[in-house]
Amino acid sequence: MNYSIEAENLNLWYGDFQALIDVNVKIPGGQITSLIGPSGCGKSTLLRCFNRVNERYGNVTTKGKIEVLGKNIYDADVSLPELRKAVGMVFQRPNPLPISVYENILFGLRIHSPIRSMTRTESDQIVEEALTSVFLWEDLKDNLKVRATSLQLEQQQKLCIARLLPLKPKIILMDEPCSALDAKGTGAVEELMEILAGTYTFLIVTHNMAQARRVSKECIFMFLGELIEHRETQALFEDPQHEKTEDYVQMRYG
């Protein structure tokens, strides 16, 4: 089995509050894994460890080992821009930059490559490819100059996925990517994830257990900073091994 992310004895503190306790987890490559658990149990915190954006939140201490694509991301020689290029992130509220659709797609490339290294034809092609992959090309091809923040939420969220693609990430982290969307938008984003899953490893935090069941192959249940159970999704929902998992799954489904 090839694993995209392997965390060993991961502990994390915000000040002196311990938000992650001895987390050991292996996320398989090329498929969708979901992360569920009650509010405040540390799902977002765990997710943000994998591209090291947690460190921006001030008083954070992390102990333990995290290997992403076989490389320990806390090694001194790790470049954060390169790490974040390989590990993309999609947020709860769609957050395209308040610039044009076209420039949103190119923003990642522009910050990672020397100035003006792309010709107009190249960048046109990159934008078209990225938008085609998320099924937005037909809708937006005549509106590339439109400010991205004025699109519908569903389109914005798809654009946030699309802008990761030109960077050729291996892993895409998603923190409740559908909670701001309606049913139709949710369906569209889920469908998109399933199509992209062969190419990218997805780790998705969700409060929607139906969604976890629909899209993910494996599922992780967390509780108060600890990883309680990690199994195939169907098994976790139908035959939970831990009482806490059962309580959580029943509570929503009983």
Next chain:
Amino acid sequence: MTRPKLRKKIILLSITVIIEIVALIFFWNALKKTDVTNGQASPALGTSGGLPNLLGDLNLILPISFLVILLGIACAFYVEEWLSATNWVRRFIESQVAFLTGIPSLLYGLLAVAVFFGYAGVFKATLQNAEGSALAGTPFQRNTALFYTETLIFILTVMPVAIKTTQTALRSVETPIRESAYALGATQWQVLTKQVVPRAFPRMLAGGCRAMARAFAAAALLVGIYAWSHTMELRGFPDRFMLFLGGALLLSNASSFLTEIYVPASTQHN
């Protein structure tokens, strides 16, 4: 707010208030020694070229204020973007800025006037003591101590406003914009130059104008009061002047002191 935090703030602000009071007493004493106290305008101020000298100082001080604004902007960037909300340097700067911006620029202007009168008088008196009344008609020469004090007052007027408005401008750029740029791998420098500064720029410019306006207001006041002091009877002027000025300073101290206690200056990142 927890108790120890509250105590820390009270101690910090008490220190500032004490410094302020000591400064006031110092200025008051300086003022007492001037000829103005006798109820007559000092000949030194009236006839010896004090106004041209003052204008000469201002010609230098206003450009300096401009540089100070740039410095304030740099300081705001450092505090807001590089120091965490819990860093003590940041907390200290923020509390001082909150305190100093709480004082209306008018008061600074008056303070500048007090210093100007005070030092001018002292200087004049020293000259007279040293060389007798022979020097009475000598043009008032540039007093470097006076010049530095005036400059310091202008810095105190302008710098906190520049810091405060720049910080507000930087904060006005929403977290999601920063978050998404960082998550795409942008460095801090890229986030600042490509996203934050372009968006915060109009507000930063507005803030710079406000800071400069404070400098000009203080300068105008200085010149105005100077002229006024030579055209009217000055009996009892310094005492009452210091009384009102002192009262105003203490009241505005009290007001920023109270807001500091109830509204923490630094907000956590969310």
